[in-house]
Amino acid sequence: MASARQTIVDPAARFETRAATREAPWVKWTLIVIALSFFALFLLMPLAAVFAEALRKGWAAYFAALVEPDALAAIRLTLVAAGIAVPLNLVFGVAAAWAIAKFEFRGKHFLITLIDLPFSVSPVVAGLVFVLMFGAHGWFGAWLNAHDIKIIFAVPGIVLATVFVTFPFVARELIPLMQAQGREEEEAAIVLGANGWRTFWHVTLPNIRWGLLYGIILCNARAMGEFGAVSVVSGHIRGETNTMPLQVEILYNEYQFAAAFAVASLLALLALATLGIKTWVERRAGRASRTIQDDASS
Amino acid sequence: MARTARVLPGFGPALGLTLTWLSLIVLLPLASVFLKASSLSLSEFWSVVSAPRVAASYRLSFGMSFAAAAINAVFGLMLAWCLVRYRFPGKRLVDALVDLPFALPTAVAGISLTALYAKNGWIGQYLDPLGIQVAFKPLGVMVALVFIGLPFVVRTVQPVLEELDIEHEEAAASLGAGRWQTFRRVILPVLLPALLTGFALAFARAVGEYGSVIFIAGNIPMVSEITPLMIITKLEQYDYVGATAVAEVMLLISFASLFIVNGLQAWAARRTGRDR
Numbered sequence: 001m002a003s004a005r006q007t008i009v010d011p012a013a014r015f016e017t018r019a020a021t022r023e024a025p026w027v028k029w030t031l032i033v034i035a036l037s038f039f040a041l042f043l044l045m046p047l048a049a050v051f052a053e054a055l056r057k058g059w060a061a062y063f064a065a066l067v068e069p070d071a072l073a074a075i076r077l078t079l080v081a082a083g084i085a086v087p088l089n090l091v092f093g094v095a096a097a098w099a100i101a102k103f104e105f106r107g108k109h110f111l112i113t114l115i116d117l118p119f120s121v122s123p124v125v126a127g128l129v130f131v132l133m134f135g136a137h138g139w140f141g142a143w144l145n146a147h148d149i150k151i152i153f154a155v156p157g158i159v160l161a162t163v164f165v166t167f168p169f170v171a172r173e174l175i176p177l178m179q180a181q182g183r184e185e186e187e188a189a190i191v192l193g194a195n196g197w198r199t200f201w202h203v204t205l206p207n208i209r210w211g212l213l214y215g216i217i218l219c220n221a222r223a224m225g226e227f228g229a230v231s232v233v234s235g236h237i238r239g240e241t242n243t244m245p246l247q248v249e250i251l252y253n254e255y256q257f258a259a260a261f262a263v264a265s266l267l268a269l270l271a272l273a274t275l276g277i278k279t280w281v282e283r284r285a286g287r288a289s290r291t292i293q294d295d296a297s298s
Numbered sequence: 299m300a301r302t303a304r305v306l307p308g309f310g311p312a313l314g315l316t317l318t319w320l321s322l323i324v325l326l327p328l329a330s331v332f333l334k335a336s337s338l339s340l341s342e343f344w345s346v347v348s349a350p351r352v353a354a355s356y357r358l359s360f361g362m363s364f365a366a367a368a369i370n371a372v373f374g375l376m377l378a379w380c381l382v383r384y385r386f387p388g389k390r391l392v393d394a395l396v397d398l399p400f401a402l403p404t405a406v407a408g409i410s411l412t413a414l415y416a417k418n419g420w421i422g423q424y425l426d427p428l429g430i431q432v433a434f435k436p437l438g439v440m441v442a443l444v445f446i447g448l449p450f451v452v453r454t455v456q457p458v459l460e461e462l463d464i465e466h467e468e469a470a471a472s473l474g475a476g477r478w479q480t481f482r483r484v485i486l487p488v489l490l491p492a493l494l495t496g497f498a499l500a501f502a503r504a505v506g507e508y509g510s511v512i513f514i515a516g517n518i519p520m521v522s523e524i525t526p527l528m529i530i531t532k533l534e535q536y537d538y539v540g541a542t543a544v545a546e547v548m549l550l551i552s553f554a555s556l557f558i559v560n561g562l563q564a565w566a567a568r569r570t571g572r573d574r
Binding site for chain 2: 013015021024032041042124130164232248272279
């Protein structure tokens with residue numbers, strides 16, 4: 001492990017060692033100081049403030065805020081929403097990437113643009129569309145009401161909004177990755193007699209596992225943290241339709257700052273864990289691709 | 299394209315599933331906005347989307363999104379440059395944390411920034427004696443939008459910077475150019491499409507942003523209300539048609555920015571010779 005780490009040299013070294021691509025030390029350090037000050041001011045301080053505010057009234061108040069029934073209900077609902085949205089978009093993402101990366105068909109670029117669409121739609125609009133469809137005055141409102149089915153201001157609406165905003169994550173990670181890998185390996189497996197599922201399971205999946213994991217954790221982070229879209233469809237019923245971000249909002253608006261930041265700190269920890277796993281995956285994936293290159297060149 | 303025999307199976311089911319899911323979750327719901335808004339006549343639609351309070355929200359949303367994206371273009375480029383070109387302690391940590399705004403829920407960022415910039419906050423207490431108020435003012439909107447937009451610029455510029463050919467800079471140096479001249483005449487032209495893409499992505503995200511902004515904005519009508527908040531306000535008054543009309547305007551802006559970003563990315567790909 002240690003030897004593997006030693007062989008990874010900071011790629012910046014190749015710039016710093018050549019006279020033609022090197023700046024004077026004062027230029028270098030001035031740029032670093034300005035860039036890092038900006039980084040600290042806009043990224044580090046907001047992160048640190050979450051934990052400082054959460055612990056302002058001490059650890060006892062912190063834990064009391066987290067085991068409060070409404071907070072627990074919010075945590076449970078967040079896990080349910082992400083637990084439904086992420087697998088659904090995982091299946092969709094793999095199917096979309098398989099169709100787009102392994103086959104040629106007309107309108108492919110247009111399809112990729114459509115898949116990316118939820119990223120460019122405001123979260124508030126993402127929530128609104130489901131109110132327009134399933135709300136009391138929506139297209140299906142009367143029918144749903146007659147059959148006593150609640151979607152808006154209930155859990156199904158929250159799940160739908162979450163699925164919408166996390167829609168592209170897995171697909172957009174996998175499409176470029178699977179395009180770059182081509183289809184020779186899969187074709188070889190099929191020609192040698194493997195069926196489609198076996199080919200996918202034993203040939204495709206090992207090749208895309210890091211990209212898949214990457215897409216899943218980003219998808220999950222967004223699913224658990226989504227605020228705007230979920231806020232529109234939730235109705236903010238305490239203990240019933242509040243996800244963690246909505247619980248943060250309610251507590252904050254009631255001036256229960258320490259409690260709001262306590263719940264927020266859990267979400268911040270989730271964000272840090274996401275970034276940690278993401279960095280680890282990137283390093284593993286980078287090392288895997290380097291090994292492939294080494295094999296190819298040797 | 300020639301119809302060669304497909305060796306790989308599963309094209310039909312995979313594409314079918316993709317199109318069905320896409321239609322059900324994304325296309326049909328989005329179409330409902332245009333259907334609903336079409337129940338208004340053109341003049342009614344116009345009077346809703348150009349009402350003074352709504353117009354004020356466009357000015358704020360666009361103005362502050364533009365300012366934030368511009369700030370991010372400058373400092374994001376600087377940060378990307380330092381991460382690619384220099385060795386310094388803590389670099390890996392900085393590189394990993396640049397994506398924090400992607401991972402941190404917007405509501406958490408919102409309340410945290412509000413706490414920082416309130417009169418007694420870590421930053422606000424130093425700005426207040428100078429007569430600068432950020433929290434509950436339009437300036438607060440900009441601060442929140444800078445936070446959420448930064449990774450867009452860094453992450454689009456960084457890979458282009460990494461793959462830049464050293465030879466060009468060496469040629470410039472051997473011809474007698476200084477580093478600043480080389481940066482301006484040799485590096486920046488190659489970087490420009492990526493930088494503009496990052497700017498456009500940050501801007502597009504900022505216009506639609508809701509969670510991180512509403513806590514710090516103060517939401518004073520005509521002064522610090524963003525456009526997404528106008529949709530929420532209309533919904534709370536059960537004005538579904540009005541909310542939908544404003545949403546339609548926002549959707550059209552989203553489509554336009556998607557179009558522009560696609561064009562910029564194609565330009566960047568041609569300029570740098572990388573495929574997307």
